[in-house]
Amino acid sequence: MMFLDPDFILSALRTGTPLMLVALGVLVAERAGVLFLGVEGVMLTGAFFGVLGAVYMDDPWAGVLTGTLVGMVAGLITAALVVWLPTDQVVMGLALNIAAIGLTSFLFRLAAGDLSQMTPPLNFTVPESLADNAFFAFLFGVPPLTWLTLVLSVVTSYLLFRSAPGLLLRSVGQDVKAARSAGIDIRVVRTVAMVIVGGLTGLGGAALTVGWVRSFSDDITAGRGFIALAAVYFGRWYPGWTLFGCLLFGIGESVAFRAQMLGGNPHLYLMIPYVLTVAVLALTGRARAPREVGRPYEGN
Amino acid sequence: MNMLTEMNLGLPTKGAVTGAVLGVLMFATAGAALAEMKAAVIFGVANPVAVNGWDRGQFEGVQKLIDDHGWDVTVAEAVPFPGLANTAENYAKSDYDVVIFTSSGHIKAWNEVAPKYPDTLFVMMSTTSSLPESDNVLAYTSDFYAYGVVNGLVAGLATETDKIAAIGGVPVQALEDMFSGIVESSKIVNPDIEVLTAFSGDWTGIPRAREVSVLQIQQGADIVIGNAGVGTRGILDAVQSTETQFVGYATDWTEDAPETVLTSVLMNIPSWYEQLAQDVESGALTPRIELFGAESFALTPFNDSISAETAQKITDYVDQYVNGELDVPKVNHSFK
Known part of the structure; x- marks a missing residue:
């Protein structure tokens, strides 16, 4: 009963949900040819503003919306910097991460008094008539944002691989010259993509704070954005495998928590998700990214 | 001069x-x-x-x-x-x-x-x-051992499931002393007690601390003592989400979640x-x-989760310990 019981699965889902949302964002960015190294910073920003919105509007969904909207703004800023200027995508991504840590820490200090309270809970309540049924108890125990993630995954997958806008976006990420020859405005496509990407990443941040731990602390994302990035590589830029990669990390973390009950040094167990991530990445071999990822588009 | x-x-x-x-x-x-x-x-x-x-x-x-x-x-x-x-x-x-x-x-x-x-x-x-x-x-x-003793007296008397949890950040010496005190004192007031201990692995990870705490609560703990630095917020969230009770660490936690904080053991x-x-x-x-x-520790007023009788009992035991009338053996446990 220690592993693979409903509580274990719920724990893995709680851990994996923010990663899945962020990974979807990274996936879209890279499919559009933008190396989104600023993912950690945008996630952190969404995490902070999510809590801020939830506390000040006393509604967790308002927090989720705030985190998403601020993420979209951050995505737009990223687009302005790496698509329109365009600056080096690696340097700008790292700079955005550092700036986000500074900005959120500064604002957190200003709002610390108000943010000492927990945000309102974001979960479903099991109807009393179904509370004794283990299956329904499990279904209602799944975080609402996990359901939303599943819906968004299906939508993203459909839009990317079964729709005309998706084809447009993928062509921009694969070969800008060919896309431009076909009359596609590269900058507009990438800008729209980055706004969506920012929204998904901000939503991922809000899923971490509002949807999971209900509070904020400095650098609360603690590298989760980069783990989502690794999951995209693991998933070879396909949503299904990418989400599986995120879930694998969630499972690894949940195993790490539970393994402590076996005794021994807890640090040893806490390495599990990271070792798992490295092992999986190593075993999946070399993946081929969309060809234009990381290359600045100069417009000629 | x-x-x-x-x-x-x-x-x-x-x-x-x-x-x-x-x-x-x-x-x-x-x-x-x-x-x-x-x-x-x-x-x-x-x-x-x-x-x-x-x-x-x-x-x-x-x-x-x-x-x-x-x-x-x-x-x-x-x-x-x-x-x-x-x-x-x-x-x-x-x-x-x-x-x-x-x-x-x-x-x-x-x-x-x-x-x-x-x-x-x-x-x-x-x-x-x-x-x-x-x-x-x-x-x-x-004296972290003594601090643990006071926490153990509170949790050992307040628990209804005879299981309490002590969640830490990293097993440093202070935490080992504190948890040892919890184990020894809770045994004195509740011979059937089981103390579950776990560590989140750092002092900053709220999500980790939360999930580790949820796990202890799923094992039956109904009173949780948390000392995981910034991560203690995650412990409090886990306790609040599962409608169990939290013993505040070092300072007064009542304002954070009045219905969830049984009391706080002030370290002054x-x-x-x-x-x-x-x-x-x-x-x-x-x-x-x-x-x-x-003698430098103090309890904040209890919330309504325990009876007045239990609250009085806890206060009496703590007073006895502070006054040197309750002898708690010093046994160092290892949690590494």
Whole structure:
């Protein structure tokens, strides 16, 4: 009963949900040819503003919306910097991460008094008539944002691989010259993509704070954005495998928590998700990214 | 001059040169206390006032130095471990009278820097078993075993499932002492008790601390004691989400979640700073570790989750322990 019981699965889902949302964002960015190294910073920003919105509007969904909207703004800023200027995508991504840590820490200090309270809970309540049924108890125990993630995954997958806008976006990420020859405005496509990407990443941040731990602390994302990035590589830029990669990390973390009950040094167990991530990445071999990822588009 | 004499009496015999240097330091320190002491306090976390528990307690102590004693205090936040020694050195070079470390994770830097700057007093406001080989050092801390005993009495009497959980950040010595105290005292008031212990692996991870706590609660724990630094917020969230009860660490947690916080065991960290100020003002600066025992702890009022009878019982047991009428054996458990 220690592993693979409903509580274990719920724990893995709680851990994996923010990663899945962020990974979807990274996936879209890279499919559009933008190396989104600023993912950690945008996630952190969404995490902070999510809590801020939830506390000040006393509604967790308002927090989720705030985190998403601020993420979209951050995505737009990223687009302005790496698509329109365009600056080096690696340097700008790292700079955005550092700036986000500074900005959120500064604002957190200003709002610390108000943010000492927990945000309102974001979960479903099991109807009393179904509370004794283990299956329904499990279904209602799944975080609402996990359901939303599943819906968004299906939508993203459909839009990317079964729709005309998706084809447009993928062509921009694969070969800008060919896309431009076909009359596609590269900058507009990438800008729209980055706004969506920012929204998904901000939503991922809000899923971490509002949807999971209900509070904020400095650098609360603690590298989760980069783990989502690794999951995209693991998933070879396909949503299904990418989400599986995120879930694998969630499972690894949940195993790490539970393994402590076996005794021994807890640090040893806490390495599990990271070792798992490295092992999986190593075993999946070399993946081929969309060809234009990381290359600045100069417009000629 | 009286102060200087008193201080010199407390000096270990280390030669005339060392004595003279320390004498100058103490004289300067005592003299400065009459005017304005210049102190620097080093925190490992950012925004310590927002981190309820240990760091907020430390910050309240800092405030005491400023408000009650007129010290000029500079606070360095979010100083990473590799930068501790350098930060402390910079303050010493800038003629600060006192440099205060706020975590036992700072001990290495304390040991490294204190001997180099004899004109500055280096203070450890955390658990340490030894002092740097220097005459300009002091340490103030709680007896964490006794602190654990008080927590164990509270949780052991309040539990209805006979299972309590103690969640920590990293198994450092202070936590091992605290958890050992919990195990031993809860056994005395509740022979059927089972104490579940777990660690989140760091002092900053709220999500990790939350999930570790959820797991202990799923194992049947209905009272949770948490000491995981910033991560303690995650423990509180887990407790609140599962409608169990939380025993607040170090400072008052009631405002964070009144219905969830059974009580808080106050560590009274500001009293360490008060003692430091008094020691500086009186010149009692002989290197020592000042240990604050059970008499310095206090419980905040209980919430409504337990009966008045149970609350009274807890209060009685704690009083007995503080007054030395309840003997709790000192047994050191290992949780590594």
